[in-house]
Amino acid sequence: MAELTYREAVIEGIAQEMRRDEKVVFLGEDIGKAGGVFKATVGLWDEFGDLRVRDTPISEQAILGAAMGAAMTGLRPIAEIMFSDFLAVCWDIVTNQIAKSRYMTGGQVDLPLVIRTANGGGARFGAQHSQSVENWAMMIPGIKVVAPSTPADVKGLLAAAIRDPDPVIFFEQKSLYATKGEVPDGEHVDEIGKAKVVREGDDVTILALALMVPRALEAAERLQAEAGISASVVDIRSLVPLDTQTILSQVKKTARVVTVEENPRLCGWGAEIASIIAEECFYDLDMPIVRITTPHIPLSSADELEDAMIPSADRIFETVRQEVD
Amino acid sequence: MLTKDKLLEFYRGMVTIRAFEEEVRKMHNAGLAPGLVHLYSGQEAVGVGACAALNSDDYIASHHRGHGHCIAKGSELDRLFAEIIGRRSGYGMGRGGSMHIYDPATFNLGTNGIVGGSVPLATGAALSAKLRGTGQVAVSFFGDGVLNQGILFESLNMAALWSLPVVFVCENNGYGEFTEIDDVTAGRPYAKRGEAFDIPSEKADGMDVLAVHEAVSKAVTRARNGDGPSFLIFDTYRYSGHHVGDKQEYKDDEERELWLSRDPIPKLADMLVAGKKIKQAELDELDAKIKVTVIAAANQAKKMPEPDADDLARHIYAA
Numbered sequence: 001m002a003e004l005t006y007r008e009a010v011i012e013g014i015a016q017e018m019r020r021d022e023k024v025v026f027l028g029e030d031i032g033k034a035g036g037v038f039k040a041t042v043g044l045w046d047e048f049g050d051l052r053v054r055d056t057p058i059s060e061q062a063i064l065g066a067a068m069g070a071a072m073t074g075l076r077p078i079a080e081i082m083f084s085d086f087l088a089v090c091w092d093i094v095t096n097q098i099a100k101s102r103y104m105t106g107g108q109v110d111l112p113l114v115i116r117t118a119n120g121g122g123a124r125f126g127a128q129h130s131q132s133v134e135n136w137a138m139m140i141p142g143i144k145v146v147a148p149s150t151p152a153d154v155k156g157l158l159a160a161a162i163r164d165p166d167p168v169i170f171f172e173q174k175s176l177y178a179t180k181g182e183v184p185d186g187e188h189v190d191e192i193g194k195a196k197v198v199r200e201g202d203d204v205t206i207l208a209l210a211l212m213v214p215r216a217l218e219a220a221e222r223l224q225a226e227a228g229i230s231a232s233v234v235d236i237r238s239l240v241p242l243d244t245q246t247i248l249s250q251v252k253k254t255a256r257v258v259t260v261e262e263n264p265r266l267c268g269w270g271a272e273i274a275s276i277i278a279e280e281c282f283y284d285l286d287m288p289i290v291r292i293t294t295p296h297i298p299l300s301s302a303d304e305l306e307d308a309m310i311p312s313a314d315r316i317f318e319t320v321r322q323e324v325d
Numbered sequence: 326m327l328t329k330d331k332l333l334e335f336y337r338g339m340v341t342i343r344a345f346e347e348e349v350r351k352m353h354n355a356g357l358a359p360g361l362v363h364l365y366s367g368q369e370a371v372g373v374g375a376c377a378a379l380n381s382d383d384y385i386a387s388h389h390r391g392h393g394h395c396i397a398k399g400s401e402l403d404r405l406f407a408e409i410i411g412r413r414s415g416y417g418m419g420r421g422g423s424m425h426i427y428d429p430a431t432f433n434l435g436t437n438g439i440v441g442g443s444v445p446l447a448t449g450a451a452l453s454a455k456l457r458g459t460g461q462v463a464v465s466f467f468g469d470g471v472l473n474q475g476i477l478f479e480s481l482n483m484a485a486l487w488s489l490p491v492v493f494v495c496e497n498n499g500y501g502e503f504t505e506i507d508d509v510t511a512g513r514p515y516a517k518r519g520e521a522f523d524i525p526s527e528k529a530d531g532m533d534v535l536a537v538h539e540a541v542s543k544a545v546t547r548a549r550n551g552d553g554p555s556f557l558i559f560d561t562y563r564y565s566g567h568h569v570g571d572k573q574e575y576k577d578d579e580e581r582e583l584w585l586s587r588d589p590i591p592k593l594a595d596m597l598v599a600g601k602k603i604k605q606a607e608l609d610e611l612d613a614k615i616k617v618t619v620i621a622a623a624n625q626a627k628k629m630p631e632p633d634a635d636d637l638a639r640h641i642y643a644a
Binding site for chain 1: 384386415416417418420421425427429434435437438439442444445446447448449450451452453454456457463475476479480482483486487639640641642643
């Protein structure tokens, strides 16, 4: 085991797969010589050269469109969209082209394509650079949606995404880039579509994703210490495919469930999971399903305003304590 | 100098597309083809002249008026009809329809329902060919409406910057949907859009299959030699309006007559007969044979099984 940062794990995941398969190419803005705006691609251009690691113009539609054309013709591209907010600039390519091609062609098209993107808040970048948009992607049939919370998951799930025959949007939470964690030595490939129970508990299940996972874990420790509440924390890891089996078994065990989402409240992923829980195990529940979310308001850049919006460990602690009591 | 066989291949290609589209019109009018169908009739010289300049493993990416490109690149007529009328044996199991026909056997990246959709796809296929070192070329067919889409500029820049083996083929039929393209487009001549990126750019007669073939051949040679992209505009005309059922009240008779007088099929026929390469009677015989083949393919498609709703959830993701 080596201790890596989340951003180093991105580099290791890409490098591992580029060494293994020469069909893997990487394109995006500032990813090569500059090493990425978040320094999450440092060294790749030096190792693999400018044929396979290509700095692109600031042309999100052409980046994803060309990546799609390349994926249809024998390559396995990784395309970076620098901030997930910019997916809106090229959403046609994502939702009308990439997501639908396998289906509309009756399964004739493989699209082994990964869209990596820096998602979410915490860096005070304001409303056009801080959104958590994993729920947009979740709504579109035909793409897979992954959002890791730890360096080990970054490396393992990114490798799995690159090997996947389907398009995957890989949401990296930008506030997590500097966080550290143990990553298995040697080749590390995880499985997309498996949630992880990262804390076992008996009284309530907290479902979280990406940045919300460490915050849920911190809240769970305080709930135990200060309120005697034993909380399970499930890291969802992948919204599509969604590991309903792990989620439902935890919910049934604890009979109480809280979702913690960074995306704005309306049509956030927690609403979909709440709906599944209500359909599948309503009678196992001892309390109404609770959703903790960012409010349905554009994000602000001022520290105190952003902090007031995105769910914090304090807010998770307070909400769960009140609801469970 | 093109051989008689090559010229007859052009002729056969254009007549096949014209006959195919007539059958599509009938199918649509009979309620067999769901949604809207956009016929290629009138534009045959572009698709045929361009595809004849390609190798079988060169890529094309097409648009919503794309049946002609599929035929010119070699797709099977019965499976094309089948897709257009929503049958299980169609190229997309009946799911894609007219605007989403993909055929890997002919290196066709598909017709496309989004204006400009073909442009970055062909650019990416060209990037892939270049990185894999295969010598393949990619052609993007798109309509005049794309002259005003941002994706064109992003892709032209990328293709020029990376010297990609791609040929951008704009088919200017004068109308974007129901609006004259000149009413909504600045910057003339439109070939300047390519020149802005230092891409060799040329306008040619899209009603003359030989002119199209010559321009595309030059561009393909340039691409295959590693000299990068080209941008070509062919002036052409769509006889049937935007889609079957479009009454075309925005056109006058004079305009229609003018373009009909420039029809690429009789133009090539006249040239062949005047050059004593073939007799008119032989061409008439060929026309009749093609019609029989096309009608047989249409009838074959109509007999193909309907799609099965039990299959609806297949192929969203790899198995």
